[in-house]
Amino acid sequence: MSRYFKAEITENISLNKDYSLLTFHPLTSSIDPGPGQFYMIGCVSDGGGSPESPAFKYVYDPLLKRPFSLFRRTDKGFQVLYRIRGKGTAIIRDMRKGAVVDVLGPLGNSYPMPPENKTALVVAGGLGIASVFYLAEKIAGSGGSAHIHYGARTETDLLMVEDLRTIAGTLNISTDDGSCGEQGCVTDMLGDFLAQNQTAAAAGVIYACGPHRMLEAVSVIAKERGIEAYISAEERMACGIGACLGCVIKTVNGYKRVCKEGPVFRAEEIVW
Amino acid sequence: MNLSVDIGKLKLNNPVMTASGTFGYGEEYSEFVDLDRLGAVVVKGLSLQPREGNPPPRIIETPAGMLNAIGLQNIGIGRFVKEKLPFLRRFGTKVIVNFFGDSIEEYSEAARRLSGEEGIHGLEMNISCPNKEAGWCIFGTDPRVTFEVVSAVRKVTDLTLIVKLSPNVTDIATMARAAEEAGADALSLINTITGMAIDAFTRKPKLGNITGGLSGPAVKPVALRMVWEVHKAVKVPIVGMGGIMNAQDAIEFFIAGATAVAVGTANFVKPAAIGDIINGIERFMTDNAVPDVKELIGSLIT
Ligand SMILES: Cc1cc2nc3c(=O)[nH]c(=O)nc-3n(C[C@H](O)[C@H](O)[C@H](O)COP(=O)(O)OP(=O)(O)OC[C@H]3O[C@@H](n4cnc5c(N)ncnc54)[C@H](O)[C@@H]3O)c2cc1C
Numbered sequence: 001m002s003r004y005f006k007a008e009i010t011e012n013i014s015l016n017k018d019y020s021l022l023t024f025h026p027l028t029s030s031i032d033p034g035p036g037q038f039y040m041i042g043c044v045s046d047g048g049g050s051p052e053s054p055a056f057k058y059v060y061d062p063l064l065k066r067p068f069s070l071f072r073r074t075d076k077g078f079q080v081l082y083r084i085r086g087k088g089t090a091i092i093r094d095m096r097k098g099a100v101v102d103v104l105g106p107l108g109n110s111y112p113m114p115p116e117n118k119t120a121l122v123v124a125g126g127l128g129i130a131s132v133f134y135l136a137e138k139i140a141g142s143g144g145s146a147h148i149h150y151g152a153r154t155e156t157d158l159l160m161v162e163d164l165r166t167i168a169g170t171l172n173i174s175t176d177d178g179s180c181g182e183q184g185c186v187t188d189m190l191g192d193f194l195a196q197n198q199t200a201a202a203a204g205v206i207y208a209c210g211p212h213r214m215l216e217a218v219s220v221i222a223k224e225r226g227i228e229a230y231i232s233a234e235e236r237m238a239c240g241i242g243a244c245l246g247c248v249i250k251t252v253n254g255y256k257r258v259c260k261e262g263p264v265f266r267a268e269e270i271v272w
Numbered sequence: 273m274n275l276s277v278d279i280g281k282l283k284l285n286n287p288v289m290t291a292s293g294t295f296g297y298g299e300e301y302s303e304f305v306d307l308d309r310l311g312a313v314v315v316k317g318l319s320l321q322p323r324e325g326n327p328p329p330r331i332i333e334t335p336a337g338m339l340n341a342i343g344l345q346n347i348g349i350g351r352f353v354k355e356k357l358p359f360l361r362r363f364g365t366k367v368i369v370n371f372f373g374d375s376i377e378e379y380s381e382a383a384r385r386l387s388g389e390e391g392i393h394g395l396e397m398n399i400s401c402p403n404k405e406a407g408w409c410i411f412g413t414d415p416r417v418t419f420e421v422v423s424a425v426r427k428v429t430d431l432t433l434i435v436k437l438s439p440n441v442t443d444i445a446t447m448a449r450a451a452e453e454a455g456a457d458a459l460s461l462i463n464t465i466t467g468m469a470i471d472a473f474t475r476k477p478k479l480g481n482i483t484g485g486l487s488g489p490a491v492k493p494v495a496l497r498m499v500w501e502v503h504k505a506v507k508v509p510i511v512g513m514g515g516i517m518n519a520q521d522a523i524e525f526f527i528a529g530a531t532a533v534a535v536g537t538a539n540f541v542k543p544a545a546i547g548d549i550i551n552g553i554e555r556f557m558t559d560n561a562v563p564d565v566k567e568l569i570g571s572l573i574t
């Protein structure tokens with residue numbers, strides 16, 4: 001069992017022009033991932049089914065693997081939900097079923113599952129949903145239920161909502177432009193929810209992933225109300241395994257590596 | 273087939289080592305690479321006191337390469353000896369400690385402290401660092417300063433001393449000669465080439481530190497040229513590095529004049545890269561009827 005393996009792409013579905021959902025199946029035995037962990041995926045593929053392809057030996061642009069959160073597991077393999085951003089993700093989008101890629105993972109730490117007497121309050125901004133979906137699914141699978149707050153810029157940035165509905169205790173949606181759900185930002189929605197549901201607030205654990213400013217706002221809310229909160233951070237990465245010191249984030253205890261001590265941190269630990 | 277080479281007093285089982293800063297303290301990669309298979313492990317650059325390093329973002333990918341501005345973050349020599357060295361002592365592989373300082377005194381003191389420790393077989397001195405006393409100009413860009421700092425370190429250590437040259441100079445051969453005359457047992461090159469990346473839309477630098485060091489395949493032609501120039505200028509062995517991704521790249525460095533090679537950025541791209549490179553060198557030697565790797569060194573046909 002190794003965290004470094006070749007995987008076959010079993011599905012690569014375009015959700016709309018900006019987002020796709022990739023499923024890969026390890027060709028050798030791999031390690032079970034936890035919610036919040038991530039994979040680094042190489043942007044070189046062999047074009048179809050040959051792990052020994054010379055492409056892996058001679059193609060070095062794009063160079064580094066790209067980090068993606070584990071979205072969920074299916075019988076076809078591990079899924080990542082991704083946005084086409086630049087060179088690497090554009091190449092990954094064009095990879096076909098049957099192609100073989102280089103993968104490193106699962107990497108980093110996981111969200112701790114909520115204790116039995118606590119309720120999960122999940123907050124996702126934009127693609128942050130990719131990091132918390134599997135957590136919500138695990139919570140649902142173990143008989144719990146998560147209150148999910150999911151915000152995005154506009155309707156087309158809301159992803160996998162139907163799937164989310166099946167695993168959410170409650171699902172509150174917001175968009176910046178009001179094209180779907182409440183108009184406004186997801187942190188306001190969280191604030192309102194906590195004000196109206198004192199019991200949930202008192203027994204809640206917050207799990208948040210999204211843009212930096214959203215995470216900062218979540219940590220302020222959590223602090224004001226004395227709620228335990230976990231956030232998942234993002235930084236540029238090279239090695240993904242704690243060796244290069246490239247992915248650090250400022251914490252109250254100095255710089256910490258997002259790929260090793262993170263990506264999940266206690267909200268109060270981060271220097272915003 | 274003979275892969276062993278000598279670097280100063282060090283007898284390496286094979287000529288492939290890790291490049292400082294790209295392999296952590298060895299432990300991080302032990303899951304992917306058999307450390308006993310390596311010629312040597314070169315650890316992340318250490319200083320007397322721990323360093324916090326630069327603000328993020330510290331890494332930006334560029335075409336076939338990457339810029340880093342880690343800022344020499346490290347846990348300091350004391351913690352390294354206490355927490356990391358015991359792990360490395362479990363292996364038969366040679367351990368080379370990369371170190372640096374802000375002043376000549378700091379360099380000497382660091383070298384002195386490292387020299388007394390069991391399990392450290394060699395030192396690699398990173399001179400691509402700013403000199404606090406001389407207005408932060410880089411130790412490795414003025415041959416007189418290079419001579420001075422290397423001489424000072426030479427006086428305090430009997431370990432094999434490798435001086436790691438900065439490529440950010442006009443004439444690398446002059447720098448190489450200065451280090452050799454000051455008593456270096458070997459030279460390693462190249463360190464990263466200073467560069468920068470800009471976001472056209474925000475007009476901001478992409479790195480927190482504005483500038484950073486370029487590494488990876490993009491720098492290989494520059495590195496090969498510098499190894500070749502230094503090989504012609506000095507007698508001491510050279511550890512060549514810069515963009516080595518596979519065995520063929522490594523062979524090219526031997527031909528240019530390197531006695532050993534170091535693998536850096538490739539570890540990030542493929543965590544098992546260094547093992548593959550050693551296997552690949554053996555395969556190359558078999559396929560091309562090269563019984564001793566030393567036959568390749570400086571064998572460029574012009
Ligand atoms: C722990 C973690 C989890 C992530 N999970 C997801 C996910 O589930 N879905 C998703 O779409 N994206 C995710 N990202 C962001 C994703 O890695 C980047 O969007 C992607 O690397 C962009 O690559 P590119 O080649 O298309 O872009 P380019 O801009 O061409 O990339 C150039 C370089 O910058 C790096 N980079 C660019 N944007 C980011 C970024 N936001 N964060 C980190 N590195 C970046 C790339 O890895 C590459 O090395 C995650 C990032 C991290 C650190």
Ligand SMILES: Cc1cc2nc3c(=O)[nH]c(=O)nc-3n(C[C@H](O)[C@H](O)[C@H](O)COP(=O)(O)O)c2cc1C
Pocket residue numbers: 244246291292293294316317318340342344370398436462463464486487488489491513514515516534535536537538
């Ligand atoms: C992330 C990173 C950190 C590095 N840290 C150090 C260091 O601490 N000391 C040092 O002498 N060189 C350091 N280097 C330079 C490498 O050891 C090497 O000289 C350079 O990267 C060229 O080799 P490569 O192209 O194979 O990576 C670092 C390089 C990278 C990419």
Ligand code: FES
Pocket residue numbers: 236237238239240241242243244245246247248257258259260
């Ligand atoms: S990516 Fe290298 S230490 Fe995190």
